[in-house]
Amino acid sequence: MSDAALDVVEFLLTTRVYNDDRELDENDLPPRYRQVFWPDGETDRDRPGTDGDSPLGIERPLRATIDTARRATGVDNPWSAISELMFTDRDEFSGSLELTQPEMAEEWFLGRADERVLHNPALAAAFEDEVDGADYEAARDANRPVQADRAWIDGLLAEYFADEEEEEMLDLVDIRAPEEIETTLDDLVLTTDQEAEIHKIVKAIEHREYLAHIGLREIGKLLFVGPPGTGKTSTARALAYDLDLPFVEVKLSMITSQYLGETAKNVEKVFEVAKRLSPCILFMDEFDFVAKTRSSDEHAAIKRAVNTLLKSIDDISLIQDDVLLIGATNHPDQLDAAAWRRFDEIVNFPKPDVEMRADILRLITRPMEIADFDPAALAEETEGLTGSDLRMVLREAVLDALTEERTELTQEDFLDAVIDFEERDNLKDLDMIEGDHDALVAGGDISGGASADGGHSHDH
Ligand SMILES: Nc1ncnc2c1ncn2[C@@H]1O[C@H](COP(=O)(O)OP(=O)(O)OP(=O)(O)O)[C@@H](O)[C@H]1O
Numbered sequence: 154m155s156d157a158a159l160d161v162v163e164f165l166l167t168t169r170v171y172n173d174d175r176e177l178d179e180n181d182l183p184p185r186y187r188q189v190f191w192p193d194g195e196t197d198r199d200r201p202g203t204d205g206d207s208p209l210g211i212e213r214p215l216r217a218t219i220d221t222a223r224r225a226t227g228v229d230n231p232w233s234a235i236s237e238l239m240f241t242d243r244d245e246f247s248g249s250l251e252l253t254q255p256e257m258a259e260e261w262f263l264g265r266a267d268e269r270v271l272h273n274p275a276l277a278a279a280f281e282d283e284v285d286g287a288d289y290e291a292a293r294d295a296n297r298p299v300q301a302d303r304a305w306i307d308g309l310l311a312e313y314f315a316d317e318e319e320e321e322m323l324d325l326v327d328i329r330a331p332e333e334i335e336t337t338l339d340d341l342v343l344t345t346d347q348e349a350e351i352h353k354i355v356k357a358i359e360h361r362e363y364l365a366h367i368g369l370r371e372i373g374k375l376l377f378v379g380p381p382g383t384g385k386t387s388t389a390r391a392l393a394y395d396l397d398l399p400f401v402e403v404k405l406s407m408i409t410s411q412y413l414g415e416t417a418k419n420v421e422k423v424f425e426v427a428k429r430l431s432p433c434i435l436f437m438d439e440f441d442f443v444a445k446t447r448s449s450d451e452h453a454a455i456k457r458a459v460n461t462l463l464k465s466i467d468d469i470s471l472i473q474d475d476v477l478l479i480g481a482t483n484h485p486d487q488l489d490a491a492a493w494r495r496f497d498e499i500v501n502f503p504k505p506d507v508e509m510r511a512d513i514l515r516l517i518t519r520p521m522e523i524a525d526f527d528p529a530a531l532a533e534e535t536e537g538l539t540g541s542d543l544r545m546v547l548r549e550a551v552l553d554a555l556t557e558e559r560t561e562l563t564q565e566d567f568l569d570a571v572i573d574f575e576e577r578d579n580l581k582d583l584d585m586i587e588g589d590h591d592a593l594v595a596g597g598d599i600s601g602g603a604s605a606d607g608g609h610s611h612d613h
């Protein structure tokens with residue numbers, strides 16, 4: 154019997170169990186099934202609340218049709234996958250798929266694929282006694298929770314930010330669902346320090362109730378410090394993915410309104426959005442904005458905004474509000490004590506050392522074939538480059554090889570790309586107006602003089 158038949162029958166059994174057992178909620182549906190049944194944001198708003206279900210929830214009964222079965226299972230032709238089974242039927246007109254003899258279907262399914270019950274919470278609830286090792290709680294833990302779904306977040310937003318003025322609050326932030334995050338912690342090379350800090354925060358979140366109980370509330374505010382391209386944003390997002398928390402991102406420079414008086418209000422709104430979406434991660438990028446505006450005596454309004462920001466940070470808590478705050482800055486030197494003091498952990502994002510660079514190179518080239526690849530040697534040649542720079546080097550090497558119709562790269566391609574990258578880096582430091590450099594004349598040698606930091610020198 155094909156896997157496709159098992160896939161479709163599992164789907165039919167799950168919808169059936171879910172419709173019958175009102176105790177089950179959205180978290181009992183595997184995410185790939187759930188995504189098919191979320192009401193879309195628009196109609197959701199007008200829908201009367203359903204009994205017992207959460208106001209944004211998935212409505213019963215779940216309808217198993219050729220269309221929903223196809224989208225939930227990925228089986229192209231769900232009916233032909235199961236049409237030969239004695240206990241199935243379809244309604245040509247509506248496209249509904251049915252189990253005409255449910256008990257026979259259960260028996261058939263459990264006899265062939267009972268291990269699937271371990272990962273399907275609805276089925277685990279129904280067949281806990283029939284299947285060895287089936288455990289409802291464990292099955293629930295094995296699946297992503299609803300707050301990781303984009304559709305769930307959209308439902309929340311539609312409900313909590315219903316009127317126009319409130320909708321505008323959402324323009325200040327960028328909200329990402331965990332399922333939309335592409336870089337995970339496995340895609341990042343972290344220092345031992347960074348790993349330890351992340352581990353600590355994961356534990357703190359796990360044991361929130363205990364921490365509240367013993368009165369430890371000053372936890373859950375992290376500041377990521379380091380030069381551009383060292384993985385601050387990626388790590389914060391990866392953490393959201395790992396913890397299944399919505400990710401609310403704001404750049405502090407963006408909420409500085411042209412009407413300065415609005416800026417303090419914007420700050421308050423951002424924290425309000427985070428609180429309504431909690432549990433979530435609030436990521437505040439360009440945190441040094443705080444410092445810059447405080448030290449210059451531009452505008453009383455901006456100072457007010459900054460004070461509002463500091464106060465909002467004081468008022469928000471991982472333990473009470475379920476919001477994990479992560480700030481990030483490239484200019485820690487510009488941050489003053491008032492801001493610095495508000496974070497309970499400072500996480501350093503240094504430029505990667507030679508071993509980390511080798512690891513990053515290994516990691517980002519994982520899916521590729523590279524002749525004579527020697528990441529350690531390449532790492533020696535890339536002193537001063539960040540993870541982001543190394544990605545750029547890789548891109549350069551790939552594109553150059555493509556111009557020669559090659560998809561297999563060599564170590565040499567990489568070495569060339571490093572040189573290209575450094576030339577490009579030097580260009581950045583040239584003063585295009587005042588400068589009197591060879592590089593400004595076509596054919597001139599740019600890899601020669603212009604390095605302002607004197608950091609990279611290569612004799613090839
Ligand atoms: N340690 C690392 N391991 C793997 N990839 C990395 C690492 N550091 C950076 N990168 C990659 O470099 C790119 C840029 O990283 P990211 O945007 O997180 O940097 P950032 O520190 O937030 O920079 P900025 O200060 O400019 O905002 C990402 O694609 C990321 O995956």
Ligand SMILES: [Mg+2]
Binds near residue numbers: 385386438481
């Ligand atoms: Mg960033």
